Amino acid sequence: MPQPIFEVRNLAVAVNDMDAARHRPEHGVMIEPYGPALPYGWVEAVRDVSFEVAPGEVLAVVGESGSGKTLSVMGSLGLLGIGAKVARGTVIFDGAQIRPTKELAERRQRRFRRRVMKRERFMEESLDDDWRRVMGTEVGVLFQNALGGWNPVSIIGDQAGETLDEHTELSLAEIEERVLDSLGEVQLPKASKFVAYPDELSRGQAQRAMLAAALVKGPRLLVADEPLTGLDAGVAASILNLIREMQSRRKMAMIFITHDLAQVAALATRVAIMYGGRIVEVGEVGTVFRNPLHPYTEGLLGALPRPGVTRLHPIEGDVPKITDVPVDRCALIERCSYATDVCTAALPRLVAADASRAVACFRSDEFELRGI
Numbered sequence: 549m550p551q552p553i554f555e556v557r558n559l560a561v562a563v564n565d566m567d568a569a570r571h572r573p574e575h576g577v578m579i580e581p582y583g584p585a586l587p588y589g590w591v592e593a594v595r596d597v598s599f600e601v602a603p604g605e606v607l608a609v610v611g612e613s614g615s616g617k618t619l620s621v622m623g624s625l626g627l628l629g630i631g632a633k634v635a636r637g638t639v640i641f642d643g644a645q646i647r648p649t650k651e652l653a654e655r656r657q658r659r660f661r662r663r664v665m666k667r668e669r670f671m672e673e674s675l676d677d678d679w680r681r682v683m684g685t686e687v688g689v690l691f692q693n694a695l696g697g698w699n700p701v702s703i704i705g706d707q708a709g710e711t712l713d714e715h716t717e718l719s720l721a722e723i724e725e726r727v728l729d730s731l732g733e734v735q736l737p738k739a740s741k742f743v744a745y746p747d748e749l750s751r752g753q754a755q756r757a758m759l760a761a762a763l764v765k766g767p768r769l770l771v772a773d774e775p776l777t778g779l780d781a782g783v784a785a786s787i788l789n790l791i792r793e794m795q796s797r798r799k800m801a802m803i804f805i806t807h808d809l810a811q812v813a814a815l816a817t818r819v820a821i822m823y824g825g826r827i828v829e830v831g832e833v834g835t836v837f838r839n840p841l842h843p844y845t846e847g848l849l850g851a852l853p854r855p856g857v858t859r860l861h862p863i864e865g866d867v868p869k870i871t872d873v874p875v876d877r878c879a880l881i882e883r884c885s886y887a888t889d890v891c892t893a894a895l896p897r898l899v900a901a902d903a904s905r906a907v908a909c910f911r912s913d914e915f916e917l918r919g920i
């Protein structure tokens with residue numbers, strides 16, 4: 549594999565959840581480097597998450613709703629809102645370690661945060677200059693809710709050019725030209741959309757404009773959090789094609805969060821499957837789909853509608869609440885037909901199954917699971 553541009557090691561993200569905190573065993577445990585302990589009411593939701601992505605490669609992050617996809621990826625970028633916080637982990641961009649900060653969230657929430665920070669030492673973190681630069685110039689982000697990513701009282705053109713203004717020496721005329729080019733590239737009527745306010749755009753246009761704003765800085769990493777959710781099938785397909793074309797033309801590394809396996813097949817090189825706040829399987833898309841190693845992956849694939857299959861097989865049971873996931877045994881036990889005593893004895897960690905694949909299941913080499 550080529551040298552990764554973005555690497556995340558052992559990331560843990562905590563969320564503020566008073567109910568869950570009351571019965572979590574690790575509550576009050578030492579958590580470095582963010583202070584002596586998780587403050588009261590905070591519990592770990594995402595744990596031991598490691599992944600990397602290389603230039604030209606698309607890593608899909610897949611899992612049912614509430615499995616921790618957004619927390620993991622946005623956490624690694626320092627883009628979590630209030631109520632969620634990186635508790636530990638290492639993040640490396642282009643060989644240099646950076647501390648994820650809350651730059652974007654902070655800008656929106658500065659006033660509120662000042663009050664919060666006085667109360668909670670946990671919330672304190674230095675704003676890392678390298679991180680600011682990387683986020684401002686190297687990373688483009690498409691948020692889960694296209695309209696939510698925009699400031700409603702400022703025109704699209706100004707917002708799309710903001711980071712160039714902050715992080716480069718370009719003149720305003722040059723920035724305007726780049727933004728117009730970028731809007732044209734995503735097939736928006738550039739002159740009229742440059743001066744449009746976000747609420748004048750349709751959902752599809754808002755997502756295209758978000759892509760234009762992400763691309764305008766010429767990022768080396770593009771991160772998209774379910775960018776097609778809520779769009780009708782035709783619009784979704786054209787935006788998916790546009791994203792794919794931009795990614796491959798610019799040879800960007802990309803992290804693509806989705807719960808749609810068809811989108812994974814269409815776009816991704818590798819896939820990481822998440823369950824209960826952990827990655828349970830990761831590998832090259834074709835290999836994982838043909839020959840899954842984790843029973844949960846088999847379940848996801850088995851639930852896919854296919855020609856000739858009249859009855860779908862959903863995974864039995866409910867998705868666990870992420871803050872109630874067990875930490876001393878496999879989290880899938882109740883929903884897994886392969887589970888035995890070994891699965892209750894300890895927590896299965898993600899370990900390499902072969903050169904390109906890793907799985908977190910004690911029994912993965914005992915069965916031939918069904919792929920597609």
Ligand SMILES: Nc1ncnc2c1ncn2[C@@H]1O[C@H](COP(=O)(O)OP(=O)(O)OP(=O)(O)O)[C@@H](O)[C@H]1O
Nearest residue numbers: 563564612613614615616617618619630631632870
């Ligand atoms: N800011 C927050 N404050 C408190 N709890 C949170 C916060 N963000 C997420 N959580 C909890 O963590 C869970 C996982 O969140 P996350 O957004 O990562 O899920 P996801 O896999 O992206 O799901 P979806 O497909 O629905 O976007 C949520 O269901 C919620 O219980």
Ligand SMILES: [Mg+2]
Nearest residue numbers: 617618619692
């Ligand atoms: Mg999400």
